[in-house]
Amino acid sequence: KAGVTQTPRYLIKTRGQQVTLSCSPISGHRSVSWYQQTPGQGLQFLFEYFSETQRNKGNFPGRFSGRQFSNSRSEMNVSTLELGDSALYLCASSLGGLANNEQFFGPGTRLTVL
Amino acid sequence: GENVEQHPSTLSVQEGDSAVIKCTYSDSASNYFPWYKQELGKRPQLIIDIRSNVGEKKDQRIAVTLNKTAKHFSLHITETQPEDSAVYFCAAVGASGTYKYIFGTGTRLKVLA
Numbered sequence: 001k002a003g004v005t006q007t008p009r010y011l012i013k014t015r016g017q018q019v020t021l022s023c024s025p026i027s028g029h030r031s032v033s034w035y036q037q038t039p040g041q042g043l044q045f046l047f048e049y050f051s052e053t054q055r056n057k058g059n060f061p062g063r064f065s066g067r068q069f070s071n072s073r074s075e076m077n078v079s080t081l082e083l084g085d086s087a088l089y090l091c092a093s094s095l096g097g098l099a100n101n102e103q104f105f106g107p108g109t110r111l112t113v114l
Numbered sequence: 115g116e117n118v119e120q121h122p123s124t125l126s127v128q129e130g131d132s133a134v135i136k137c138t139y140s141d142s143a144s145n146y147f148p149w150y151k152q153e154l155g156k157r158p159q160l161i162i163d164i165r166s167n168v169g170e171k172k173d174q175r176i177a178v179t180l181n182k183t184a185k186h187f188s189l190h191i192t193e194t195q196p197e198d199s200a201v202y203f204c205a206a207v208g209a210s211g212t213y214k215y216i217f218g219t220g221t222r223l224k225v226l227a
Contacts, residue, residue, distance in 0.1 A: 031213070033215065035215075035217075041219070042203065042217055042218065042219035042220045043158070043203060043215075043217040043220075044217070045214055045215055045216065045217070048213055048214065050213070055212075055213060056212050056213055056214045058214070090157065090158070092215075096213070102148070102160050102163070103148075103160070103215065104160075105150075105157040105158045105159070106157060107156075107157050108157060
């Protein structure tokens with residue numbers, strides 16, 4: 001099976017712009033979670049989608065949003081970018097039926113905000 | 115809110131020695147505790163996990179222990195090798211009936227040859 005893929009892998013934006021990141025889960029996985037990884041904060045949970053519905057949400061401002069399509073692919077959008085949004089954004093997919101289904105991570109999208 | 119504390123933030127050991135990383139979680143409803151290893155420039159990968167109805171689990175050189183009463187779980191790596199050098203993250207899952215993964219802040223393990 002192909003692993004989790006994310007596009008683009010690298011992105012440079014300027015403050016105030018918006019950005020959309022994409023995640024394609026492993027075939028058959030219905031859950032996609034998004035994380036922000038920074039050196040000081042580790043892995044912080046953004047949100048999780050399951051069968052096109054946001055099932056869980058972390059403590060991020062409303063500038064961070066997401067969606068999931070019927071084929072389980074997910075997108076994450078960040079509007080009005082700030083310098084502090086520079087980070088590695090990881091998505092992870094799982095079967096999703098149980099909380100203890102293993103999550104498989106994608107390679108990440110490294111976002112730099114100038 | 116849910117929180118996972120992880121210690122130490124950095125750990126250096128001599129090759130062949132053991133390494134222990136500890137995590138404490140806040141929500142007693144958490145019922146699944148995975149550990150991830152992230153090598154430099156790579157994605158996190160699951161190395162071992164434990165469910166709340168088990169106290170200990172071992173897989174070759176790595177083991178995880180769980181103390182539900184103390185809300186504490188630990189990763190043990192024996193006979194460390196240079197390739198064990200990486201950042202290790204613990205997580206607590208299932209707090210308050212959710213599917214949220216709450217990660218610790220990571221431990222950078224360096225195995226000195």
